[in-house]
Amino acid sequence: MGEKVSEGRQKLTAAETKGLNTAKELEAHLAWLDTFTPAALGVLAIASGIYTYLGVSSLLEDTGAMSFFAAVAYSIAVSVGIFVFWSYMLRLLPAMRSAAGFIGLTVSTLVGSLAIIAMSSWLNAAALAGSAAVEQHLGNTVQVYQEALEQSHDIALSGQALGREVQRARETFEALADQERTGELSGTAGEGAVFRVLTQKTDELRNLEDQISAQQPLIETAFSEGNSILGRMRELTVQPGPVDQRSVEFSEESVRLAGVISSLNQYSVAPLVSRAAADLPASVVLPELDGRDETVRDAQSSTIASVLNALDRRSRTLKQAADDVLAMEPPQETAYNPISSADAVIRYAENFVPSWAGAIAIDLLPAVLVFVLAIAQAAIRSGRDGLSIEDTLTLAELKAAINAMKDVEVSMVAADGELQRRVVEGAAESAENPDPAA
Numbered sequence: 001m002g003e004k005v006s007e008g009r010q011k012l013t014a015a016e017t018k019g020l021n022t023a024k025e026l027e028a029h030l031a032w033l034d035t036f037t038p039a040a041l042g043v044l045a046i047a048s049g050i051y052t053y054l055g056v057s058s059l060l061e062d063t064g065a066m067s068f069f070a071a072v073a074y075s076i077a078v079s080v081g082i083f084v085f086w087s088y089m090l091r092l093l094p095a096m097r098s099a100a101g102f103i104g105l106t107v108s109t110l111v112g113s114l115a116i117i118a119m120s121s122w123l124n125a126a127a128l129a130g131s132a133a134v135e136q137h138l139g140n141t142v143q144v145y146q147e148a149l150e151q152s153h154d155i156a157l158s159g160q161a162l163g164r165e166v167q168r169a170r171e172t173f174e175a176l177a178d179q180e181r182t183g184e185l186s187g188t189a190g191e192g193a194v195f196r197v198l199t200q201k202t203d204e205l206r207n208l209e210d211q212i213s214a215q216q217p218l219i220e221t222a223f224s225e226g227n228s229i230l231g232r233m234r235e236l237t238v239q240p241g242p243v244d245q246r247s248v249e250f251s252e253e254s255v256r257l258a259g260v261i262s263s264l265n266q267y268s269v270a271p272l273v274s275r276a277a278a279d280l281p282a283s284v285v286l287p288e289l290d291g292r293d294e295t296v297r298d299a300q301s302s303t304i305a306s307v308l309n310a311l312d313r314r315s316r317t318l319k320q321a322a323d324d325v326l327a328m329e330p331p332q333e334t335a336y337n338p339i340s341s342a343d344a345v346i347r348y349a350e351n352f353v354p355s356w357a358g359a360i361a362i363d364l365l366p367a368v369l370v371f372v373l374a375i376a377q378a379a380i381r382s383g384r385d386g387l388s389i390e391d392t393l394t395l396a397e398l399k400a401a402i403n404a405m406k407d408v409e410v411s412m413v414a415a416d417g418e419l420q421r422r423v424v425e426g427a428a429e430s431a432e433n434p435d436p437a438a
Contacts, residue, residue: 130341
């Protein structure tokens with residue numbers, strides 16, 4: 001037998017010998033690694049369950065005992081599911097020899113990984129970066145409110161700029177009224193019909209100018225208050241403490257700021273100027289011509305017609321300026337929507353890539369171990385394929401086989417001795433008690 005084994009070993013090539021040695025070395029490594037792999041897998045599953053519990057707790061509004069037990073139950077289920085799933089994959093996938101079996105279990109691994117991400121990883125990410133994500137949401141909301149406030153302020157200031165156009169129109173008609181008083185306009189000095197038309201429009205424009213000027217302090221006060229509220233909202237964004245409590249106060253401040261922005265939109269005088277400009281030529285009350293003769297009355301009538309034409313041109317210019325302000329895009333209606341930490345992590349996922357990577361890695365790290373083990377098992381099978389049992393038999397296995405054979409031989413000898421003893425005893429008993437019938 002020893003000669004046959006020696007002959008079989010002598011036929012091994014250098015490549016076969018190397019492959020067999022590699023297979024034996026890998027088997028020894030895997031045997032050692034298998035001693036702590038289940039424990040390591042359990043630690044990963046428990047860690048994922050803890051972070052899952054924190055993520056679930058952030059989603060539950062109730063803080064009573066039922067919510068606590070619900071979060072604990074879910075986290076335990078996640079830990080058990082992760083441990084069982086990866087234990088299956090670690091044992092079964094590396095043992096697959098057929099391509100169909102390997103592909104099927106690989107697909108199962110991918111599906112299971114997606115399920116783990118859906119039930120655990122996003123909650124882990126919420127636990128790791130939930131507060132930071134909510135703060136990111138608060139910061140973005142502050143930016144939106146600031147843009148809306150500045151845009152409303154710009155529109156209001158553009159409306160205030162119309163006051164200069166109104167002032168120019170008023171000064172023009174005041175100058176014409178002064179000319180009419182000295183007789184330089186219609187040729188007749190005094191405060192007759194032409195003068196009354198001019199002063200009438202001058203008073204209307206002065207009233208409009210006063211209304212525009214009255215809005216300036218209101219705009220400045222509202223803008224200052226809005227900036228003060230924005231400052232408080234920025235403080236709440238970075239202030240230490242639970243983000244949930246800060247979100248409540250942030251929501252209250254956002255309501256105040258929305259009211260300020262709405263007031264600023266109402267303070268714009270552009271609609272008022274546009275309506276006044278349209279009414280400027282239409283609201284002229286023509287006085288009775290008071291010239292002393294027909295020639296003077298004709299001059300007054302001609303001058304009034306010229307004033308009306310100038311008034312119409314000035315009205316169109318003023319209305320166009322007001323319409324340009326009205327055409328400015330108003331700020332979008334802004335409202336702060338509270339958001340949970342889990343939703344915030346998903347919405348701002350691109351800003352928390354490291355947290356997402358850590359949350360997914362703690363759940364899917366065993367997948368790397370599965371494929372490492374599959375590669376190692378494939379290398380072991382490659383090193384042993386094509387070799388007979390005599391070639392792959394180790395010294396320890398040979399000793400175990402010899403000891404087993406010796407045990408079998410001892411058992412057989414003992415059995416034969418027992419059988420012979422029983423035969424002898426039976427024969428002796430037959431001799432002592434012969435059968436009478438015989």
